[in-house]
Amino acid sequence: MKNLGVNSKSVVIIGAGIAGIQAALDLGDMGIQVHLVEKQPCIGGRMAQLDKTFPTLDCSICILAPKLSECYRHSNITLHTLSEVQKIGGAVGDFTVDVLKHARYVKEDVCTNCGDCAEICPIRGITNFFDANLVTQSAAQTAFPAAVPAAYRIDPSKCLYLNYEICGLCYQNCGADAIDFTQKDSVLSLDNVGAIIVATGLDLAEDIHTLNIYGYQKYDNVVTAMELERLICASGPQAGHLSRLSDGKHPHKIAFLQCIDSRTQRGQLYCSSICCMYTTKEAIIAYEHNNELESYVFYIDMRAGGKGFQKFLRRGAEEYNIKYIKSKISHIQVDENENPIITYEDYETSEIKQLTVDLVVLATCIIPSRGIYKLADVLGIELNHYDYVKTNPFLPVETSVEGIYTCGCAREPMDIPRSVAEASGAAARAAEVIKGG
Amino acid sequence: MTEVKPKKTVLKDVKIFKNLEDEIIKTNKCCACGACVAYCSSQSFDVIKMEGYTPKFIADANVDNCKECGLCYYICPQTEPLMRQINEEYRIKDELGYIQDVVAAKTTDEKIKEMGQDGGLVTTLLTYLFDKNKIDAAIVSEYDENLRPIPKIIYNKEELLKSSGTRYSISSNILPLKDLYSIAEEIVEKQHQIYDINQIRMAFVGTPCQCRAVRKMQLLDISPTHVIKYVFGLFCMENFDYEKLFQLVKKETNEDPTNIAKMNIKKNFFITNKENKVYEVELKKFDDAVRNHCHECDEFTSRFADISFGGSGAVQQNSMVVIRTEKGQDLIRNVIIAGYINKFTPKKSTIDEWKASKIDLFRRMTNNKIKKSK
Numbered sequence: 001m002k003n004l005g006v007n008s009k010s011v012v013i014i015g016a017g018i019a020g021i022q023a024a025l026d027l028g029d030m031g032i033q034v035h036l037v038e039k040q041p042c043i044g045g046r047m048a049q050l051d052k053t054f055p056t057l058d059c060s061i062c063i064l065a066p067k068l069s070e071c072y073r074h075s076n077i078t079l080h081t082l083s084e085v086q087k088i089g090g091a092v093g094d095f096t097v098d099v100l101k102h103a104r105y106v107k108e109d110v111c112t113n114c115g116d117c118a119e120i121c122p123i124r125g126i127t128n129f130f131d132a133n134l135v136t137q138s139a140a141q142t143a144f145p146a147a148v149p150a151a152y153r154i155d156p157s158k159c160l161y162l163n164y165e166i167c168g169l170c171y172q173n174c175g176a177d178a179i180d181f182t183q184k185d186s187v188l189s190l191d192n193v194g195a196i197i198v199a200t201g202l203d204l205a206e207d208i209h210t211l212n213i214y215g216y217q218k219y220d221n222v223v224t225a226m227e228l229e230r231l232i233c234a235s236g237p238q239a240g241h242l243s244r245l246s247d248g249k250h251p252h253k254i255a256f257l258q259c260i261d262s263r264t265q266r267g268q269l270y271c272s273s274i275c276c277m278y279t280t281k282e283a284i285i286a287y288e289h290n291n292e293l294e295s296y297v298f299y300i301d302m303r304a305g306g307k308g309f310q311k312f313l314r315r316g317a318e319e320y321n322i323k324y325i326k327s328k329i330s331h332i333q334v335d336e337n338e339n340p341i342i343t344y345e346d347y348e349t350s351e352i353k354q355l356t357v358d359l360v361v362l363a364t365c366i367i368p369s370r371g372i373y374k375l376a377d378v379l380g381i382e383l384n385h386y387d388y389v390k391t392n393p394f395l396p397v398e399t400s401v402e403g404i405y406t407c408g409c410a411r412e413p414m415d416i417p418r419s420v421a422e423a424s425g426a427a428a429r430a431a432e433v434i435k436g437g
Numbered sequence: 438m439t440e441v442k443p444k445k446t447v448l449k450d451v452k453i454f455k456n457l458e459d460e461i462i463k464t465n466k467c468c469a470c471g472a473c474v475a476y477c478s479s480q481s482f483d484v485i486k487m488e489g490y491t492p493k494f495i496a497d498a499n500v501d502n503c504k505e506c507g508l509c510y511y512i513c514p515q516t517e518p519l520m521r522q523i524n525e526e527y528r529i530k531d532e533l534g535y536i537q538d539v540v541a542a543k544t545t546d547e548k549i550k551e552m553g554q555d556g557g558l559v560t561t562l563l564t565y566l567f568d569k570n571k572i573d574a575a576i577v578s579e580y581d582e583n584l585r586p587i588p589k590i591i592y593n594k595e596e597l598l599k600s601s602g603t604r605y606s607i608s609s610n611i612l613p614l615k616d617l618y619s620i621a622e623e624i625v626e627k628q629h630q631i632y633d634i635n636q637i638r639m640a641f642v643g644t645p646c647q648c649r650a651v652r653k654m655q656l657l658d659i660s661p662t663h664v665i666k667y668v669f670g671l672f673c674m675e676n677f678d679y680e681k682l683f684q685l686v687k688k689e690t691n692e693d694p695t696n697i698a699k700m701n702i703k704k705n706f707f708i709t710n711k712e713n714k715v716y717e718v719e720l721k722k723f724d725d726a727v728r729n730h731c732h733e734c735d736e737f738t739s740r741f742a743d744i745s746f747g748g749s750g751a752v753q754q755n756s757m758v759v760i761r762t763e764k765g766q767d768l769i770r771n772v773i774i775a776g777y778i779n780k781f782t783p784k785k786s787t788i789d790e791w792k793a794s795k796i797d798l799f800r801r802m803t804n805n806k807i808k809k810s811k
Contacts, residue, residue: 122480122508124635125663136635136663158658161447164518166507168447181447220570238632246570248630338570 009194017045019408020199022423028076042147051233054281092403095193103183111151117170195430202409205261205364220246251358262365275363366413451507465729471612472650473509478615514649534740541781556756578608584694640667645736670739672747681726
């Protein structure tokens with residue numbers, strides 16, 4: 001697309017998940033300077049972690065990866081990874097934004113992403129957020145091989161050189177001389193920022209609750225949906241061969257438990273909106289890995305409102321051996337082989353029943369990103385009573401502050417297509433400010 | 438000959454293996470735990486090895502292979518660095534360390550009762566951990582046919598019984614961790630699939646100095662001790678040099694190590710031969726065989742363990758258990774509930790008085806050890 005002209009004002013986008021990336025690309029293509037600020041060392045967010053997307057079962061990273069690299073090399077987009085917005089001033093059309101950039105300790109433009117530093121680093125056991133903490137890595141780390149920017153980073157909380165002035169093995173081993181321990185955290189002041197877009201996305205219920213009654217973290221064979229997503233993914237820890245964490249056996253009976261921590265007084269009061277669909281998606285993918293698989297979906301209500309969504313569920317039941325059980329879960333125990341035993345009330349018959357399965361998958365509730373509280377303070381925007389960014393129902397991308405827009409799961413739980421659509425909406429509103437609309 | 442490239446480094450004045458040799462190994466302060474060699478070998482640096490009970494450069498040619506990272510010096514349990522940090526981490530303020538609870542208990546398993554020392558608790562706890570699939574392997578020590586203790590990795594509870602009982606000379610218990618890949622292969626063969634070598638879960642049983650080395654390594658989160666999930670410490674008054682010990686045993690009892698069935702230290706040294714003949718020898722007579730580094734040691738009760746075990750102060754076939762961490766507390770609670778061990782209840786005094794008297798005893802014994810060292 002041709003640039004429509006050069007603008008002096010820029011837009012700051014906070015959060016580089018699919019929503020932030022889409023907004024950045026839209027604005028960049030309009031010829032507007034964009035600063036894309038991301039807390040993590042790489043961009044891509046939650047979508048990069050997923051195996052497939054519903055209802056088309058497309059490979060998630062295959063759709064996303066071209067957007068990631070386009071973002072990286074777009075002449076109008078400046079990427080700030082390992083960064084947080086610290087302070088803002090001014091008003092719509094002329095904000096000033098202070099961005100705190102944490103040191104990567106690796107020169108981004110020199111690093112060849114070869115991994116020699118990670119191999120020689122003596123540190124082990126740092127969990128990788130990207131793989132839902134299922135695998136560990138050393139202090140010289142990258143989230144996944146195709147991460148953008150394609151550079152390693154050194155975790156300053158663990159690095160032996162930064163903490164004790166010993167080791168220095170990565171520096172010794174780096175053929176490209178990319179390790180730079182002299183880097184310091186710095187503050188970048190951006191002037192003349194026309195608009196800000198908040199696209200901070202989501203966290204999940206397991207980030208704040210232990211989910212004890214479902215035996216999560218107590219039993220190896222109870223995993224969350226995001227963990228299953230990584231386990232089943234070809235680039236995940238098990239290289240796409242789904243097996244149980246307790247004994248490495250392939251599961252033949254999987255139970256999917258819906259509404260974990262959502263629609264309950266004990267957790268979140270709202271519906272997480274995408275779980276019914278992604279559960280069916282996961283059951284279908286699992287079936288494609290193993291055609292003898294039986295899946296059981298324990299649900300309260302099937303909430304699959306969207307074009308083709310009902311058809312998708314029906315396809316699951318008819319072609320992929322998924323049994324939907326309207327029920328309420330009481331608790332989960334395990335037998336001597338660590339097989340989870342689910343105790344539940346069957347709503348059809350009002351009977352208490354038990355079912356023994358090989359693996360339990362918890363469809364955990366989407367919650368607002370944990371960083372939103374601090375960010376809302378910094379930006380001065382209001383949150384609603386669920387702690388999502390407060391918006392007007394008829395102006396869904398506008399926050400309580402003029403010139404600050406929002407999109408994606410920062411606003412409410414939603415699926416990828418809607419996040420992308422809203423991102424384009426937020427980008428259009430931001431462009432209006434810049435172009436003087 | 439490998440080509441020697443000039444080293445580039447960011448480090449200034451870091452102490453390396455040469456310093457470790459000069460300060461610790463050559464001055465006989467080395468406790469032969471094997472931490473330095475386990476670390477260096479797990480990194481495939483090909484620099485040092487264990488020769489008997491002494492860490493050494495593999496050959497003169499390998500001196501230049503040393504990456505000079507300094508980690509071996511830092512993690513050595515006998516050096517100063519990191520001591521302040523691990524003392525803080527494990528809340529150690531005095532000679533006894535942090536004590537969450539003291540209990541006495543014995544196993545309910547008849548087989549273990551027969552084979553084990555005192556209450557057979559370490560064996561029972563490891564059995565529990567294997568039964569409940571909390572660990573994939575455990576590092577213990579075992580006698581070879583000459584009663585020389587050797588470090589051993591066991592993969593199931595059936596292998597455990599061989600390693601019951603106390604050994605009175607040192608084995609380099611951290612050393613076998615140097616080859617994590619072969620451990621992973623054994624686990625896959627004997628137990629179950631693992632998808633990531635770093636997900637191995639192990640329990641470690643060792644003397645105070647070995648526990649100290651493990652904790653130093655864990656403080657830095659370095660390979661290969663990141664796989665250790667439980668650290669069981671043993672009470673340790675002193676340790677004997679294998680060669681010297683059996684020279685003295687031969688002198689006092691005229692028995693060869695191959696004909697000895699069991700050894701036990703209470704007030705005196707009890708040696709049982711295979712014909713069930715028991716010799717009682719004064720402990721003092723073995724003083725010459727005590728390893729030199731034990732003279733510098735100020736630990737008796739394994740301050741850095743999750744749980745420490747020992748016979749001192751226990752009655753009626755019980756073992757004393759000193760719980761030091763939350764993890765240790767949880768484990769003991771669960772093991773009691775599961776019926777693997779029976780807890781001892783004092784009858785003559787209240788539980789608080791009993792605990793105080795035991796802690797007092799440990800303190801006296803530790804101070805004796807420190808005094809003896811000086």
